[in-house]
Amino acid sequence: MNISLPLNLLLLLVFAHLSCLFVLVPVYAKVFLSIDCGSSSLKSRTDNNSIVWVGDGPYIKTGKTHKVNVAPPNISGWDSRAMSTLRAFPARKKNCYSIDIESKTKDSNITVARVLVRASFYYGNYDNKSNPPTFSLQFNGNNWGSVVTTNGIIYYEVVFSLNKSSNIDVCLAQTQPDNIPFISALEIRSLDPGAYGYIPADFPLFFTERTAYGTNTTIRYPDDSFDRIWSSLGPLDNTSTVTRVRSNSPSIKVDVEDKPPKAVLRTTLLPLNSSHDIFYSPTRNHQFRLHFNAYFSEVIKLNSTQKRSFDIVVNNKQDNSFIAPKNPVIPPYGRTLEVHILNVTIFNSSFSINLLRTNDSTLPPLINALEEFIIGDKLAQGTNSNDVKALGLLQKSFAQLEDWNGDPCLPAPYTWDWVACNNDTDSPRITELYLNDLGLTGTLPDFSAMDALRTINLSNNNLTREIPEFLGTFPELTVLNLADNNFNGTVPSSISDDVNLKFNATGNPNLLCTPTSVCNTDPESRIPPPSTGNTDPESRIPPPPSTGNTDTEPIPSPVDKGRSSKTFAQPIIILLIMFSGLLL
Numbered sequence: 299m300n301i302s303l304p305l306n307l308l309l310l311l312v313f314a315h316l317s318c319l320f321v322l323v324p325v326y327a328k329v330f331l332s333i334d335c336g337s338s339s340l341k342s343r344t345d346n347n348s349i350v351w352v353g354d355g356p357y358i359k360t361g362k363t364h365k366v367n368v369a370p371p372n373i374s375g376w377d378s379r380a381m382s383t384l385r386a387f388p389a390r391k392k393n394c395y396s397i398d399i400e401s402k403t404k405d406s407n408i409t410v411a412r413v414l415v416r417a418s419f420y421y422g423n424y425d426n427k428s429n430p431p432t433f434s435l436q437f438n439g440n441n442w443g444s445v446v447t448t449n450g451i452i453y454y455e456v457v458f459s460l461n462k463s464s465n466i467d468v469c470l471a472q473t474q475p476d477n478i479p480f481i482s483a484l485e486i487r488s489l490d491p492g493a494y495g496y497i498p499a500d501f502p503l504f505f506t507e508r509t510a511y512g513t514n515t516t517i518r519y520p521d522d523s524f525d526r527i528w529s530s531l532g533p534l535d536n537t538s539t540v541t542r543v544r545s546n547s548p549s550i551k552v553d554v555e556d557k558p559p560k561a562v563l564r565t566t567l568l569p570l571n572s573s574h575d576i577f578y579s580p581t582r583n584h585q586f587r588l589h590f591n592a593y594f595s596e597v598i599k600l601n602s603t604q605k606r607s608f609d610i611v612v613n614n615k616q617d618n619s620f621i622a623p624k625n626p627v628i629p630p631y632g633r634t635l636e637v638h639i640l641n642v643t644i645f646n647s648s649f650s651i652n653l654l655r656t657n658d659s660t661l662p663p664l665i666n667a668l669e670e671f672i673i674g675d676k677l678a679q680g681t682n683s684n685d686v687k688a689l690g691l692l693q694k695s696f697a698q699l700e701d702w703n704g705d706p707c708l709p710a711p712y713t714w715d716w717v718a719c720n721n722d723t724d725s726p727r728i729t730e731l732y733l734n735d736l737g738l739t740g741t742l743p744d745f746s747a748m749d750a751l752r753t754i755n756l757s758n759n760n761l762t763r764e765i766p767e768f769l770g771t772f773p774e775l776t777v778l779n780l781a782d783n784n785f786n787g788t789v790p791s792s793i794s795d796d797v798n799l800k801f802n803a804t805g806n807p808n809l810l811c812t813p814t815s816v817c818n819t820d821p822e823s824r825i826p827p828p829s830t831g832n833t834d835p836e837s838r839i840p841p842p843p844s845t846g847n848t849d850t851e852p853i854p855s856p857v858d859k860g861r862s863s864k865t866f867a868q869p870i871i872i873l874l875i876m877f878s879g880l881l882l
């Protein structure tokens with residue numbers, strides 16, 4: 299699949315330098331790509347946040363583009379034009395965007411370490427059905443979430459590490475009848491190598507919340523060079539027990555690994571009553587492993603009698619409390635403090651993070667910003683790379699197969715419609731290939747690397763020339779259907795001699811079918827050669843073919859049956875003012 303490199307996929311090479319020990323430092327490519335799904339515009343445009351948007355044509359070949367019928371809401375920091383077109387996917391089990399970050403750089407030394415990928419959805423009654431759908435969202439063969447769209451804008455964000463493979467795939471899959479998946483925008487931002495680097499590289503972070511408590515507008519790019527979206531609590535009313543205070547420091551140094559934007563550290567949230575503490579108490583419906591980053595910066599230069607000091611306590615219960623490692627927290631003036639609250643397992647539906655002033659503190663706690671993530675399951679390796687390469691050969695040979703993107707097998711059960719896979723959830727093998735009735739013409743490329751195949755169905759195409767020898771080399775093959783094609787010559791003996799193979803090559807008028815060239819074998823009806831003395835036909839019956847799902851099942855079982863609800867109960871972020879349980 300040739301994907302042209304868009305103009306705005308900037309490759310800014312950070313200079314690799316040699317340390318005195320001559321250790322090679324990897325070179326990182328910088329990616330900042332904003333795809334306006336459903337927009338066929340070939341020209342890029344720049345929005346009010348200085349973000350450059352491009353149409354989605356180069357990244358996907360399937361689906362249908364639409365305009366919304368109800369204009370998107372005007373939300374601070376949010377580009378409404380990107381939300382007014384979308385791409386919907388009425389056909390196929392799953393449809394994938396594929397973004398090849400390194401397509402034009404043949405230099406294998408360029409890596410993209412961690413990326414942030416954001417997918418946004420605005421239904422806008424594009425289909426006039428007044429029925430916002432629910433469907434499955436996936437990335438690089440992993441489950442991302444069950445998208446439950448509403449009449450507002452929702453978005454999902456994931457931070458993950460790319461291995462050697464430089465593709466980012468984002469897939470949408472139907473999970474319920476009449477719920478057609480769609481997507482409005484897809485944004486990809488590479489992160490600095492250090493950002494979120496304390497999370498092991500094989501675990502994704504699913505965004506649930508990112509709030510800048512001191513600001514009254516949304517903050518994102520260009521303030522945040524990674525273009526994270528920092529929401530505001532919105533206007534505070536007269537009855538509020540908290541206030542926003544601007545730092546009186548002439549400058550604020552952001553010297554922490556996750557690099558929050560300066561604008562987030564400029565203003566902070568403080569209780570009005572200096573004896574009050576701060577409680578953060580959201581509700582989460584499932585058991586998750588959560589990760590929090592809290593950001594602090596002192597707003598006034600304290601004199602010798604003033605002290606601001608507090609402990610971060612999770613849950614605040616004697617039996618189940620958890621003290622963050624860096625306690626007590628003393629926000630630095632003119633600088634930034636980041637506190638990780640890592641690996642908090644939430645058992646109950648509600649929990650709290652409490653900022654409790656220490657006894658010697660003369661001032662109440664403050665907070666600038668808080669990020670909350672769900673730590674996902676370990677990333678899958680993806681379908682066996684030999685299988686993927688062989689599928690690539692088939693896709694190159696037959697235009698009918700070209701527009702299939704994403705992982706062919708994962709996440710289960712969302713395979714490409716024309717393959718079936720074994721049960722391995724980390725690096726599955728392709729066990730069945732269904733290329734029948736596709737109008738394939740010409741000759742087959744050698745896909746013998748897919749050596750876990752048990753079933754190959756190539757019937758009812760227009761494949762020509764001799765039946766290739768390699769079709770007789772698959773060690774696990776039990777079904778080979780070449781019926782109704784245009785093969786000529788004779789059947790290779792490696793195929794006709796295979797006593798376990800159910801082989802069908804009827805309907806190939808130029809194929810020689812003689813007693814020595816068998817065009818139709820069925821091990822179940824085969825009469826064993828007399829020399830074995832074995833007359834029991836049962837002894838030759840091969841193991842039954844795999845019963846994995848095939849292309850006969852258009853819609854996978856509803857509600858992501860069989861998958862862990864852990865990955866699938868992502869909270870959704872509704873872009874409304876979020877008084878997200880910050881209590882005082």
Ligand SMILES: *[C@@H]1O[C@H](CO)[C@@H](O)[C@H](O)[C@H]1NC(C)=O
Pocket residue numbers: 372373374
């Ligand atoms: C959206 O809101 C911004 C300020 O909040 C305003 O400047 C702009 O004109 C609004 N756009 C529309 C289309 O209403």
Ligand SMILES: *[C@@H]1O[C@H](CO)[C@@H](O)[C@H](O)[C@H]1NC(C)=O
Pocket residue numbers: 346376377378379
């Ligand atoms: C961008 O800003 C201009 C002027 O502030 C406003 O009129 C316009 O509606 C904004 N565009 C979008 C898409 O919000």
Ligand SMILES: *[C@@H]1O[C@H](CO)[C@@H](O)[C@H](O)[C@H]1NC(C)=O
Pocket residue numbers: 322404405406407
């Ligand atoms: C990649 O790095 C290796 C050393 O690790 C070097 O030998 C090779 O030339 C580099 N490749 C390119 C294309 O720069």
Ligand SMILES: *[C@@H]1O[C@H](CO)[C@@H](O)[C@H](O)[C@H]1NC(C)=O
Pocket residue numbers: 367424425426
């Ligand atoms: C939806 O209804 C509007 C008029 O209300 C019409 O212009 C549009 O073509 C309809 N769209 C679809 C997809 O039916």
Ligand SMILES: *[C@@H]1O[C@H](CO)[C@@H](O)[C@H](O)[C@H]1NC(C)=O
Pocket residue numbers: 514515533544565
């Ligand atoms: C937002 O806060 C700034 C000061 O930080 C203030 O000047 C501005 O009026 C506020 N805007 C709104 C809409 O409250």
Ligand SMILES: *[C@@H]1O[C@H](CO)[C@@H](O)[C@H](O)[C@H]1NC(C)=O
Pocket residue numbers: 601602603604
């Ligand atoms: C410290 O600052 C506080 C508040 O501005 C003030 O009340 C107090 O007198 C100051 N103490 C000293 C020693 O300057």
Ligand SMILES: *[C@@H]1O[C@H](CO)[C@@H](O)[C@H](O)[C@H]1NC(C)=O
Pocket residue numbers: 587641643
């Ligand atoms: C996170 O918590 C889980 C369960 O409480 C534990 O198994 C795992 O080892 C922890 N991971 C880290 C990095 O602390």
Ligand SMILES: *[C@@H]1O[C@H](CO)[C@@H](O)[C@H](O)[C@H]1NC(C)=O
Pocket residue numbers: 461462499500677678679680
């Ligand atoms: C990335 O590659 C390393 C080594 O090649 C491997 O150990 C690791 O499991 C891979 N991670 C993922 C998510 O595939």
Ligand SMILES: *[C@@H]1O[C@H](CO)[C@@H](O)[C@H](O)[C@H]1NC(C)=O
Pocket residue numbers: 719720721844845846
């Ligand atoms: C898949 O796994 C289930 C149980 O884990 C097993 O019963 C089934 O036979 C497996 N299917 C294949 C095709 O391996």
Ligand SMILES: *[C@@H]1O[C@H](CO)[C@@H](O)[C@H](O)[C@H]1NC(C)=O
Pocket residue numbers: 739740760762784
């Ligand atoms: C099959 O392919 C051959 C040549 O490749 C062509 O002449 C013939 O018309 C094709 N038949 C059909 C039914 O497409």
Ligand SMILES: *[C@@H]1O[C@H](CO)[C@@H](O)[C@H](O)[C@H]1NC(C)=O
Pocket residue numbers: 762763764786787788
């Ligand atoms: C099969 O057909 C091709 C042309 O379509 C021809 O070149 C080749 O010789 C034929 N092979 C046999 C064994 O007849």
Ligand SMILES: *[C@@H]1O[C@H](CO)[C@@H](O)[C@H](O)[C@H]1NC(C)=O
Pocket residue numbers: 757781782802803804805818820
């Ligand atoms: C061979 O395949 C053709 C076409 O799919 C079918 O009609 C026929 O019944 C098959 N023969 C056997 C023995 O399976």
